[in-house]
Amino acid sequence: MTKTHDIGDVSNDGTGTMRDNYKGYLFILPALLMLVVILGFPALAAFLQSFNLMWVAKPGFSLGAYRALVDDAEFLHSLFNTVVFVVVVVSSHLVVGLSIALLLNMDIKFKWMWRVVAILPWTMPDVIGGLVWRFMFDTLPGIVNSVLLRTHLTTEPVDWLGQPGLAFFAVILAESWRGYPYVMLILLAGLQSIPRQQYEAAELDGCSALQKFMYVTMPNLKHMFIISLVLDTVWESRLFGMVYSMTGGGPGYSSQILTLLSYKQYFQFFNVSYGAAMAVVLATVLFFISLPYLRLSMRQQI
Amino acid sequence: MATVEIRSVRKAYDDHEVIHGVDVLIPDREFVVLVGPSGCGKSTLLRMIAGLEEITSGEIAIDGRVVNEVRAKERDIAMVFQNYALYPHMNVYKNMAFSLRLKGMPQAEIDERVRQAAKILNLSELLERQPRQLSGGQRQRVAMGRAIVRNPKVFLFDEPLSNLDAKLRVAMRTEIKDLHLRLGATTVYVTHDQLEAMTMADRIVVMSEGNVEQIGSPLDLYDRPDNIFVAGFLGSPAMNFFKGVVGRDGKTTHVEAPGLRLPLPDWPDLDIGRPVTYGVRPEDLELSGAPGCNISCRVVVVEGTGSGTLIVAQTPAGNLTAAFEGRPKAKPGDTLALYPTLDHVHLFDAADGKRLGAPT
Numbered sequence: 001m002t003k004t005h006d007i008g009d010v011s012n013d014g015t016g017t018m019r020d021n022y023k024g025y026l027f028i029l030p031a032l033l034m035l036v037v038i039l040g041f042p043a044l045a046a047f048l049q050s051f052n053l054m055w056v057a058k059p060g061f062s063l064g065a066y067r068a069l070v071d072d073a074e075f076l077h078s079l080f081n082t083v084v085f086v087v088v089v090v091s092s093h094l095v096v097g098l099s100i101a102l103l104l105n106m107d108i109k110f111k112w113m114w115r116v117v118a119i120l121p122w123t124m125p126d127v128i129g130g131l132v133w134r135f136m137f138d139t140l141p142g143i144v145n146s147v148l149l150r151t152h153l154t155t156e157p158v159d160w161l162g163q164p165g166l167a168f169f170a171v172i173l174a175e176s177w178r179g180y181p182y183v184m185l186i187l188l189a190g191l192q193s194i195p196r197q198q199y200e201a202a203e204l205d206g207c208s209a210l211q212k213f214m215y216v217t218m219p220n221l222k223h224m225f226i227i228s229l230v231l232d233t234v235w236e237s238r239l240f241g242m243v244y245s246m247t248g249g250g251p252g253y254s255s256q257i258l259t260l261l262s263y264k265q266y267f268q269f270f271n272v273s274y275g276a277a278m279a280v281v282l283a284t285v286l287f288f289i290s291l292p293y294l295r296l297s298m299r300q301q302i
Numbered sequence: 303m304a305t306v307e308i309r310s311v312r313k314a315y316d317d318h319e320v321i322h323g324v325d326v327l328i329p330d331r332e333f334v335v336l337v338g339p340s341g342c343g344k345s346t347l348l349r350m351i352a353g354l355e356e357i358t359s360g361e362i363a364i365d366g367r368v369v370n371e372v373r374a375k376e377r378d379i380a381m382v383f384q385n386y387a388l389y390p391h392m393n394v395y396k397n398m399a400f401s402l403r404l405k406g407m408p409q410a411e412i413d414e415r416v417r418q419a420a421k422i423l424n425l426s427e428l429l430e431r432q433p434r435q436l437s438g439g440q441r442q443r444v445a446m447g448r449a450i451v452r453n454p455k456v457f458l459f460d461e462p463l464s465n466l467d468a469k470l471r472v473a474m475r476t477e478i479k480d481l482h483l484r485l486g487a488t489t490v491y492v493t494h495d496q497l498e499a500m501t502m503a504d505r506i507v508v509m510s511e512g513n514v515e516q517i518g519s520p521l522d523l524y525d526r527p528d529n530i531f532v533a534g535f536l537g538s539p540a541m542n543f544f545k546g547v548v549g550r551d552g553k554t555t556h557v558e559a560p561g562l563r564l565p566l567p568d569w570p571d572l573d574i575g576r577p578v579t580y581g582v583r584p585e586d587l588e589l590s591g592a593p594g595c596n597i598s599c600r601v602v603v604v605e606g607t608g609s610g611t612l613i614v615a616q617t618p619a620g621n622l623t624a625a626f627e628g629r630p631k632a633k634p635g636d637t638l639a640l641y642p643t644l645d646h647v648h649l650f651d652a653a654d655g656k657r658l659g660a661p662t
Contacts, residue, residue: 195387197387198387198389200354200383201448204374204375204379205375205400205401205448205452206375206405207375215400216389219389219390220390220391
């Protein structure tokens with residue numbers, strides 16, 4: 001008798017869980033609504049606009065914006081710039097981030113102080129960072145030229161932000177500096193989660209310092225590496241403020257990246273569908289880039 | 303295989319000394335267990351033998367060669383860690399072959415050694431598995447395999463069974479001991495579990511607060527503990543202690559504890575009135591004995607273990623535990639007379655806790 005009763009209880013527990021789930025959704029509802037309003041709606045709106053379906057003079061489905069993209073030299077150049085920018089900046093973040101993370105993971109004095117110093121670039125809003133670098137690269141009072149002149153490396157000030165190749169280089173340099181702490185923090189967390197015993201076992205197995213790095217550090221960091229690679233790629237592809245405040249994409253469109261062009265088309269030229277189409281293209285590409293990260297998080301191996 | 307000599311070894315972190323001059327000589331092929339409570343310095347001592355911690359002063363010699371300045375990888379020792387420390391991205395085979403590969407050993411020889419070790423440890427079927435696909439016990443065996451393939455001078459074990467569940471721990475205990483008997487390798491084994499120490503060791507080194515309390519064979523330490531610490535640490539349930547002074551009543555001596563008279567056998571050189579601690583193990587208390595030679599107590603708890611029975615009882619001088627084979631008839635509230643086996647009684651100096659001779 002008791003047993004039958006117990007079994008009844010179990011099935012009751014089942015429905016109870018259902019009810020609890022439903023309650024759970026209630027709790028996340030406010031956050032969900034916020035996301036719908038500030039993320040979901042704009043995303044949907046941009047998607048519809050890119051097909052000429054919303055907030056345009058004569059609504060009607062059209063692939064015109066997408067067709068125009070293929071023939072637009074400025075778009076193709078900005079796309080190319082974005083790829084170069086992201087590849088160089090993300091690579092430098094990984095190299096610099098890993099190096100500094102390795103240093104900060106060692107037994108050094110005033111560790112907390114070095115950590116704070118290393119994170120500082122990341123605390124700077126990107127627009128401010130862009131302005132500071134613009135001053136630094138300025139032709140006359142800029143510190144870069146000042147140093148070059150005083151050390152007699154040049155005899156005349158270099159117009160860093162006024163020459164196409166140099167301006168793009170300056171932007172890449174500045175963003176390499178501003179963004180590395182994010183990668184560094186992820187990798188440092190990864191380094192700190194490697195059990196000390198693995199290094200000790202490697203030591204006893206006869207590993208040199210370099211071999212420990214190759215056989216213990218790197219394999220253990222693999223996931224963190226993928227995560228920072230993907231997240232940083234997405235992050236840098238979406239970058240706007242730094243480039244906007246430093247060069248505005250110029251001179252000409254030599255340092256222009258996709259986000260800037262999209263902004264220009266949408267908000268300055270009011271080519272609403274065209275600007276939205278660019279944003280949709282960028283978002284689609286980024287979605288596919290983030291797939292490995294999503295897969296890793298689903299497997300809960302972060 | 304080799305001897306390990308630890309001579310006046312001290313370890314300090316900055317100004318804080320954690321090991322205060324330890325001497326242990328470990329002959330070839332011996333299985334030595336370092337045992338003690340957390341923070342007693344046993345792991346630090348092991349790590350100094352391994353070369354993972356610097357030796358502040360004193361000397362450690364392996365096979366007659368002082369290794370203070372020799373790097374860990376050149377000491378020819380292998381270590382099994384508590385959390386196994388397997389390389390997570392290498393399969394079982396590669397984990398075991400790793401050190402041999404680093405040495406540049408020919409592939410054929412590596413293969414032979416790994417397969418040999420796998421056979422000894424029952425890992426042959428698992429060589430292609432990744433560590434995360436293994437159970438705790440299997441991981442532990444891989445960690446041992448990694449040590450065996452190297453054929454090192456000394457095996458070091460740092461609490462290797464602490465992460466396993468109770469049943470597996472007992473099984474692995476036997477496996478490690480069996481392995482030692484087959485390989486005959488000098489082994490230093492660290493544990494906080496006195497039962498592991500008792501069952502596995504040729505000799506036990508009991509440590510406490512950075513000092514060696516006693517070194518000897520398990521039964522030696524059990525039967526003749528040098529001091530209260532060793533007496534209380536080895537054995538489960540622990541030895542019962544009563545503080546009191548030596549008294550005499552006519553011909554017989556006893557220990558006078560508050561409200562309790564504890565019987566003593568003939569004991570040479572024992573001053574009347576001397577403050578002592580009286581120790582008797584739970585299994586050395588009987589339900590019958592010579593008249594008058596008993597401890598009167600009231601039963602508090604009766605714990606049946608299946609094979610035996612533990613009785614916790616109250617005396618005016620504190621609680622005591624008695625262990626019996628079988629199932630004596632006693633229930634909480636009963637008054638009981640317990641008779642200490644007189645020649646198994648221990649006496650310790652009340653001030654410094656040192657053992658006081660032995661009954662004649």
